[in-house]
Amino acid sequence: MPLLPALVFFAVQAPQTIPLAGRMVPVVPTPPVETPSQELSNWSGWGPFVGKVGVAASVPMIGEAVLKTPIAADAVAWHVKAVLFPSVDLVENAENGTVRSYRLSFADPQVNETLAALARLPGVVAAATGGKVRVIVDATVEPEPARDRVGPAGTAFGPAWREEYFSPRINGGRYQAEDRLFRGPYPSVILLAPGRTDPSLSEVNGSPVATAVAGAGMTDASLYGAWVKTAEARSVALGYGGRLGGDVPWGDLASGDPPSTEDVNRAKASEGTRAEPFAVPFSFEESYLAPGGKVELATDAERGPILRLSETGTVRTGGIALPLPKEGLSTEAGGILTFWFRSNSKDPLAVMAFGEGGKTASYSIGRDRAPAVNGGLPELDVPADGMWHKVGVDLKAAGLTKVTRLVLGPSAAARQTSPAALTSPTWDLDDFALEASGATALLPAPAADANSADAESRLLAVPSADAATLVRLLNDPDTNVRLSAATILETKADASHALALLAAANSLDPLVARSAVRAYARLDQPDEREQLLILLK
DSSP states (O other), X not given: OOOOOTTOEEXXXXXXXXXXXXXXXXXXXXXOOOOOOHHHHTOGGGTTOOSBOOOSEEEEEOOHHHHTOOEETTOEEEEEEXXXXXXXXXXXXXXXXXXXXXXXXXXXXXXXXXXXXXXXXXXXXXXXXXXXXXXXXXXXXXXXXXXXXXXXXXXSSOHHHHHHXXXXXXXXXXXXXXXXXXXOOOSEEEEEESSOOOOOOEEETTEEEEEEEOSTTOHXXXXXXXXXXXXXXXXXXXXXXXXXXXXXXXXXXXXXXXXOHHHHHHHHHTXXXXXXXXXXXXXXXXXXXXXXXXXXEEEETTTEEEEEEEEOSSSOOOOEEOOBOTTOEEOSSOOEEEEXXXXXXXXXXXXXXXXXXXXXXXXXXXXXXXXXXXXSOOEEOOOOSSSOEEEXXXXXXXXXXXXXXXXXXXXXXXXXXXXXXXXXXXXXXXXXXXXXXXXXXXXXXXXXXXXXXXXXXXXXXXXXXXXXXXXXXXXXXXXXXXXXXXXXXXXXXXXXXXXXXXXXXXXXXXXXXXXXXXXXXXXXXXXXXXXXXXXXX
16 A cells, blocks of 8 residues: 555544543533623622623633644654643741641542543644644553642742652653553653642653643643643754744654754754744633633522622632623722622632723732732631621722722632632622722731631741640641641650650641651650651551
């Protein structure tokens, strides 16, 4: 049978499902952006919020035609090693001596959503390269959590972590394994995990390693961006200056081979022409509801029809944009946004307003769970007690004379973090209005106080607390307080604290238990070594 000419393309029949990482994964185009129902648009509680639908997010869309992009007969095979960690255990050490833990976990729907995006990556890359690159995805779903500990201003799963994890798992040279499974070298290695990860590019065994944001409706675009980043890294390594397409041979970049003398000389001579532009494989559509968010009307015995906001995932995402008049919302006559609010969630809801000239104003309803990260977001004194409270947000005092966009959702600091409880956070709202008075007071900044009812205040007290107080705080109801106390006791504990450390070492919280074991071990008491050996087992 004669070989097909190079310009002949294979027709692609996009399957409905494909096997990936031991699962049958659906390969379906991104669903259309949700629009508000007529019932929601006609809700009586909107008050001044009438007019055009607001924008909470710009969502990447993949059309069915992208997934059916014809592949050239001589398309270059490009191996992508993708590793998904559905669970993450992250510990952050702050400059003030406190320690915070973040436990993020994807349930099956989020895992399947991420794998579906991986299944679509070959179609997306084929569309971007005109069918010249055929991506082959080698996907792994890790059953154990990804664990990392970062210092002040650090980011999780950076180059050192990637080196430790990937180095024994991917080849740095070409040889045939006995089981004939391909293990590299890879031109692209991509790490996916819930939450925030180090966005920098690194290299392991000669393979470029990038991270992609999993979930929040952005996985397709993030995966494609990670692939482009690794492809550009290969282009740089082989002396093409980061250019893709044009005179740059895809076959060289896809080989995964280390740079040759010719490649090095090419880089020195800066040879080659500018790359041809890629076709953008996505369209972006505006949505009033950010991915991961849910909005519905509910009936309250006291107030009648109310607006109920919630988040559907196991990681905080979502948000809703309120409808606004086409000309924007003036604050001249009444600059205080008021509404009735009810929640018993420890996860706060942020009010984020945007105005002319790039002016913004954001408030957290209740204590934000990461004040050290958000740079001092004002926190409204509204209790999460399951009762109705009238909230007033002073937009005019924040400098906004005209509001052009208004979003309710997780704050920038809370986004992509774990919820405070296992149940999804829910907030009820009613009767929006603009008034001239009635601004809600702000919560005072948390101050270090080991006896405070406020968990953030107790946490701030840990670094300066004496050993006896730290031992007491090992039983605090807040995870971060317990973890911070156990961490500092690693260097402060003495023999009188042995029993308390032993109890903490048997804690159901593995992070607290680990620090307590280390503190217990440093006591170095001969009589307690048997207990230590039991703990270490």
